[in-house]
Amino acid sequence: MSGSEQQLQNLALIKELELLLDSCTLELTPVDEVWPNLYLGNVAVAQNRKKLQKLGITHVLNAAHSKQGSIGDQSFYGDTCVYFGIPAEDSESFDLSQYFSAATDFINKALKSKDGKVLVHCIMGVSRSATLVVVYLMMRQHLSLRDALRQLIQKRAIYPNRNFLSQLLKLDDELALRRRFCPLL
DSSP states (O other): OOHHHHHHHHHHHHHHHHHHHHTOOOOOOSEEEEETTEEEEOHHHHTOHHHHHHHTOOEEEETTTTSTTOOOOHHHHTTSSEEEEOOOOOSSSOOGGGGHHHHHHHHHHHHHSTTOOEEEEOSSSSSHHHHHHHHHHHHTSOOOHHHHHHHHHTTOOOOOOHHHHHHHHHHHHHHHHHHHHOTTO
């Protein structure tokens, strides 16, 4: 397959994923539990210590670390939450895949800890953070990309940008190939 044919096929797959995302009928809310003890939300929730305490959040993954309007570091949370920041940009060129393993490991370790509850956020909680939660569901819960997206849109309105959808498609292909050779993955 030539490069341009591959690009067209990729674009068609992205459009298919966007149609799936468009089927979500939920209104966007500040925070939602999208998987047991795994929350997806916006920056306002992440900066509201009382709300975090009420939800029982023990770990915060900030997918907009060091971006304007996104306060976030361990000193902000003190000993109430374990913090992990990823300096991601919600752009058509940012390679979020470089953080897939680290984000997944952080979420997985947090959920396995005693009473662990994780908030994954960016500014709005629909693109960067949603992408990382999809990655967690794919890598640790063994869901396909489409199944992970279906799972999330039952709980929250999300909309990863096309660049991130393309990175998720690549991950989906890699995981499917690995599972073909090692069904336990």
